[in-house]
Amino acid sequence: MTPGLIERQILRTRNGLAYLAGANRPDMAQTPRDLVWSRDKARLWRYRSDERRFRPPILIVHSLVSKSYILDLLPNTSLIGYLLSEGFDVFLLDWVPPDPADAENTLETYVDEYIPEAIGAVLDEADADEVTLIGYCFGGVLTLLLAAAHSEVPVRNLMVMATPCDYREMGFMSNMFREGRLNADDVLDETGLVPASALDEGFQSLKPTEYVTQRVNFFQNLWNDEFVAGFLAIAFWARDQVSFPGGVFRQTVDRLIRQNALLSGVVPHGRGEVRLSDIRCPFLNAYAEQDTITPAASSEPLTRLVGSDDVSELRLESGHIGFVAGRQAAKVARPQIRGWLADHSDDG
């Protein structure tokens, strides 16, 4: 029930003072987990659960441009927590922020080395023969390339969330490189990485007034404890960018932005190329209507580009994080994701 005007003012004052004192920063990524494998900056986590009911295990491959705690944001809005409570065995492949030693990592480093090795570790750890792969944002690109390039890797199902495909639709940042105004090396620092600050500025510039609008929303709902906790967690995550390996960035500019190779369905990879039509496992393409980072128009074509006979689409009326936070996540996204995963898994 909504409190009255006076009560709201009291709550607003209390939460406002706590905010100014920095006392109401929520605890994020609280779901218990164990590190089961690591290599260089790759970390494979398995989340603890007594209710593992479905097989195969799920491996979530996180993006290279953000921190993975968005998938386990708050106890009541955690996608990972939800999947665990529904009986799935959840692993997360996460990346420690890169340092100069990772500057020359390429897409092949992740697609041909880290991810297959991590899948091997998942199979051993869960005593399984196959995995369900979930790729979030740029992690989706990595999982698509893996599924297309490595038929020997036992991927039973593939789901991508907010994953870019058509880079003409990716807006300002992509256009700067696509039309040749900027080259990849123009934004790399002396260590060969794209600095986190450059990515942050790029994302902020996509919606210049959003920062102010979000603060106004925050003030308007300052009386609401649940809103404040969610807002602070998301706002903290949104500015908590990580550096991006220069080698992957050069390839992203050349292959994905300038050649728009994902949209053509044929992506240069290693000494050859991979075809999205070679992805034959069941596939779910989940994207969000109001996503400004990966617009729906960019993700949409993936549905028709993969070669699977079992292709589904989940279109949400939300933004980039609509799969993991907010009302849309709880009411629409999670139950549908759960339904698709359950339908494509073995029970018991």
Add this chain to the structure above:
Amino acid sequence: MTMPPLWRKAFDAIERPLAAGSEAWIQSETFMDLAVHSVRLQRRMLHEVQHATERWLHLFGYVSRGDVLRLSNQVASLERQIRDLRREAEQRDHPLLNGHRARRRQPSSRGARR
């Protein structure tokens, strides 16, 4: 559903056209050209300042940021070489998937694969 307060309606009335205008401006050729010049100018100025500071620091025998970066990049290069050697050695002993038996799917009838 509760109605937004008056101040919020006033804010939205100003913000919405402003947001639409600023987003369109950012997509414009003029803005993108300006942004490119700004990025290049910033980099050039930073380089000039760092170069000048480095010369002064070296004159007095001090270590500069550039020296630390060069050292850091050399260490990074060594780390990469060690990784490559370790990976080569491991790949000789273990196949893909950490030695876990891979299930082979039906080969695709279409196109080249690496």
